[in-house]
Structures are given as structure tokens and as C-alpha cells.
Amino acid sequence: MADVIRVVVTGAAGQIAYSLLYQIAKGDVFGHNQKLALHLLDIPPMMGVLQGVVMELQDCALPLLQEVIPTDSVDMAFxxxxxxxxxxxxPRREGMERKDLLAANVKIFKDQGEALDKYAKKSVKVxxxxxxxxxxxxxxxxxxPSIPKENFTAMTxxxxxxxxxxxxxxxxxxxIDVRNVIIWGNHSATQVPDVANASYTKNGESKRALPDLDNNWVNNEFVPLxxxxxxxxxAARKLSSAMSAAKxxxxxxxxxxxxxxSGSFVSMAVISDGSYGAPKGVIFSFPVTTSGGQWTIVQGLTVGDQVRSKLELTAKELLEERDEAMAVCEGKL
Known part of the structure; x- marks a missing residue:
């Protein structure tokens, strides 16, 4: 087995983490030969609940899990x-707009960025x-600032x-038969789902998806859904996505x-280099391939006029969020 790696999960007493931790600890993420230690961070009022999560992890008797550290200290967690x-x-609750989340959440991530900078390995994948x-x-x-910007990603x-x-x-x-569906831009209602480069396999034959998908369905049903x-x-659960988010x-x-x-790419929100006209310096979802722990934006893909116009909207939203978030962090809001 490989040397033990250390993995931190924040919000570890919450509903997403409850689905996430088992998958990590049993080897679905880092490999079924990779031993690991879990650092579980949450706020002081959740320490009792978190201890119950620790007991459950112990009771799973998972062979890869070498250590579990529950804590409310960012120093220890990172x-x-x-x-x-x-x-x-x-969490986002029913009726909340995304901007309602900004003021509360950017301060959390400022603190965690500072803790990562001070305590985590410089090779950490975030x-x-x-x-x-x-x-x-x-x-x-x-x-x-001491950790490469390429090491920070967001989930699309x-x-x-x-x-x-x-x-x-x-x-x-x-x-499993569908490949290369793309999500561009922000993880929000302005995101741009795109099937122009998607393909699928049926009866042993690989085909482009778009000729077999009605444009009316794509634009008026698929994208808004x-x-x-x-x-x-x-609206249905009265809680945000948890099981699917953890997966x-x-x-x-x-x-x-x-x-x-090989032959497949996935959507990851990564630091933009300006590819496909996205603004540089924001975290923007692109199609990427990964190898050796590094991601690479897929270049040369078809981007139609309709998709490109939507990219401008999601880019505008990300720039507005960036400016508002930085103003909060600097005490201007």
C-alpha cells in the first residue's frame, strides 16, 4: 500500500459530508490501495454530532482508514x-438568491485559504x-498565495x-454510454450545459449526440432543467442536494x-487562462482532461453562437461575484 495521505473535509458533520466520507474512506476516490487519514472540521456547536460521525466511521471497519481527527481548529484540520x-x-435554502450567500461565505473561505497557506502541503488539491x-x-x-492557483477548483x-x-x-x-457533455462557466443558474461535443454509444456504435437530440428539447427543456x-x-426536499453532491x-x-x-473529458471549474473567451483570473468551468494530478483545458472544441452568447452572461456573473466577494473580504461591504 502507498504511504498514508491526509484528507480534510470541512462541514464534516453536515449532510453532504455524511454521504461523502464513506466513499472517500473506502477507496473510491484515491484508490483501493491508498491508506488515508481523515481530518474532519466543523464548528464548535457541531462537535457532538461530529463525534457520532467518527463512531460510525470506526464501526465501518474500513481497512484503508488509518486515523480520524475530528476538530474545530483550522490549524489542526489543514x-x-x-x-x-x-x-x-x-447552505442555500428555499427562496435564497446566490448573492445572499456571498457575505456569509466568503469570510469562511478567506479564513480557510489563510489556513491552507500556513499549514497544508503546497501540493494540496483543493x-x-x-x-x-x-x-x-x-x-x-x-x-x-504560496499554493499554485491551479490547485484550487470548484465543483461543476x-x-x-x-x-x-x-x-x-x-x-x-x-x-456510462454518454461522454463529453460540458458545463461552462459558473455553478449557478447561468451555467451553460452544452451537448455540441457530446457523443454516445449504442449497439456498439459510437455516434455524435447532437444530430439525435432535437434542438427544441435541448434549448427549451434540457438546458433550463x-x-x-x-x-x-x-423545493422537493426542503434541503439542498446532498447525496448527488457527495457523489x-x-x-x-x-x-x-x-x-x-482516454477520449473523455470532464467539467471542472478552474482558474481561467482566457480560453474560449472566458475572463482571465476567475474560476470558470471548462472541459478538462487530467493526468499525473494536473488538469489541462481541452482546446479547439466547437462553440456555437448561441452557447457563446450564454458564456458572456455566466462570465459577467462571475466577475460581479468576484468584485462583491473581494469587497466583503476587504471590509467595504
């Missing part, structure tokens, strides 16, 4: 970690799940998984850590 799942954030995820990741990166894999299921159902195939799926789950976080980190499959 000490020498190799990977970070930043889940803890004020996945921000807590919303607004793209901007929280940007804030976190800003306050961790949940949106990709949602989109992939809808395409598969429409085409009458399994989700994916964009608004999070709000629909909240997507595992998918994201697994592909980053272990590499994407």
Missing part, C-alpha cells in the same frame, strides 16, 4: 493535508463544494452528472487524482 474537500458553508463554489474557490486561492461535476443523465435518458442509453435542478431539489465531489477528485479516461 495540517499537512494532501487533499481538501471544502464542503462547509452556509475542491470547493460549498456555494457559491466558483467564487469561494477564488477567495480561498487569493488568501493562499454535479451539473455534468445531471446533464449526462438527462442526455442518456433522452437517447435511451445508459449514463439542468440550470435549475438544484433549486428543484431544494459528484468524489467523481471530481477521483478524476483529478487518478486521471481521466
Amino acid at each position: 495540517k499537512d493535508v494532501d487533499a481538501a474537500f471544502l464542503v462547509g458553508a452556509m 475542491l470547493v463544494v460549498g456555494n457559491p463554489a466558483n467564487t469561494n474557490a477564488l477567495v480561498c486561492s487569493h488568501y493562499a 461535476r454535479l451539473d455534468q452528472n445531471r446533464a449526462q443523465y438527462q442526455v442518456a435518458a433522452k437517447l435511451g442509453v445508459g449514463v 439542468v440550470q435549475k435542478r438544484g433549486a428543484a431539489v431544494i 459528484a465531489a468524489c467523481d471530481h477528485m477521483r478524476d483529478w487524482w487518478q486521471g481521466t479516461q
Whole structure:
């Protein structure tokens, strides 16, 4: 077995972490031969609940799990970690707008960025799940200047998984048979689900998806359904997505850590270099491939006029969020 790696999960007493921790600890993310220690961070009032989570992890008798450290101290939580799942954030509730989350959450991610900068390994891979995820990741990166900006990502894999299921159902195939559905931009209602480069396999034959998907369905049903799926789950459950969010976080980190499959790319929100006209310096979701723990934006893909116009809207939102978040961090709001 490989040497023990240290993985921190914030918001560890919460509902997303409850689904996430078992998948990590049994080897679904970092590999079934990778021993690990879990650092579980939450706020002081949640320490009693967190102790119950620790007991359950112990009772699972998972062979890869070497140590569990529950704590309300960021110093201890981020000490020498190799990977970070930043889940803890004020949750979005029914009727809340994304901007309502900014003032409360950016301060959390400023503190965690400073802690990562001070205590974590400089090679740490950081996945921000807590919303607004793209901007929280940007804030976190800003306050961790000694860690490469490429090491900070935000999760749009949940949106990709949602989109992939809808395409598969429409085409009458399994989700495993659909590849290269893209989510561009922000993890918000302005995100841009895109099937122009998607393909699928049916009866042993690989095909482009778009000729077999009706444009009316794509534009008027598929795109708004994916964009608004999070709000629909909240309306139904009265709670935000948890099981599906945990699965997507595992998918994201697994592909980053272990590499994407040949011929396939995945959606990750990463620091923008200006590809496809996205503004530089924001955390923007692109199609990427991964290898050796590094991601690379896929270049040269078809981007139609309709998609490109939507990219401008999601870019505008990210720039507005960035400016507002930084103003909060600097005490101007």
C-alpha cells in the first residue's frame, strides 16, 4: 500500500459530508490501495454530532482508514493535508438568491485559504463544494498565495452528472454510454450545459449526440432543467442536494487524482487562462482532461453562437461575484 495521505473535509458533520466520507474512506476516490487519514472540521456547536460521525466511521471497519481527527481548529484540520474537500458553508435554502450567500461565505473561505497557506502541503488539491463554489474557490486561492492557483477548483461535476443523465435518458442509453457533455462557466443558474461535443454509444456504435437530440428539447427543456435542478431539489426536499453532491465531489477528485479516461473529458471549474473567451483570473468551468494530478483545458472544441452568447452572461456573473466577494473580504461591504 502507498504511504498514508491526509484528507480534510470541512462541514464534516453536515449532510453532504455524511454521504461523502464513506466513499472517500473506502477507496473510491484515491484508490483501493491508498491508506488515508481523515481530518474532519466543523464548528464548535457541531462537535457532538461530529463525534457520532467518527463512531460510525470506526464501526465501518474500513481497512484503508488509518486515523480520524475530528476538530474545530483550522490549524489542526489543514495540517499537512494532501487533499481538501471544502464542503462547509452556509447552505442555500428555499427562496435564497446566490448573492445572499456571498457575505456569509466568503469570510469562511478567506479564513480557510489563510489556513491552507500556513499549514497544508503546497501540493494540496483543493475542491470547493460549498456555494457559491466558483467564487469561494477564488477567495480561498487569493488568501493562499504560496499554493499554485491551479490547485484550487470548484465543483461543476454535479451539473455534468445531471446533464449526462438527462442526455442518456433522452437517447435511451445508459449514463456510462454518454461522454463529453460540458458545463461552462459558473455553478449557478447561468451555467451553460452544452451537448455540441457530446457523443454516445449504442449497439456498439459510437455516434455524435447532437444530430439525435432535437434542438427544441435541448434549448427549451434540457438546458433550463439542468440550470435549475438544484433549486428543484431544494423545493422537493426542503434541503439542498446532498447525496448527488457527495457523489459528484468524489467523481471530481477521483478524476483529478487518478486521471481521466482516454477520449473523455470532464467539467471542472478552474482558474481561467482566457480560453474560449472566458475572463482571465476567475474560476470558470471548462472541459478538462487530467493526468499525473494536473488538469489541462481541452482546446479547439466547437462553440456555437448561441452557447457563446450564454458564456458572456455566466462570465459577467462571475466577475460581479468576484468584485462583491473581494469587497466583503476587504471590509467595504
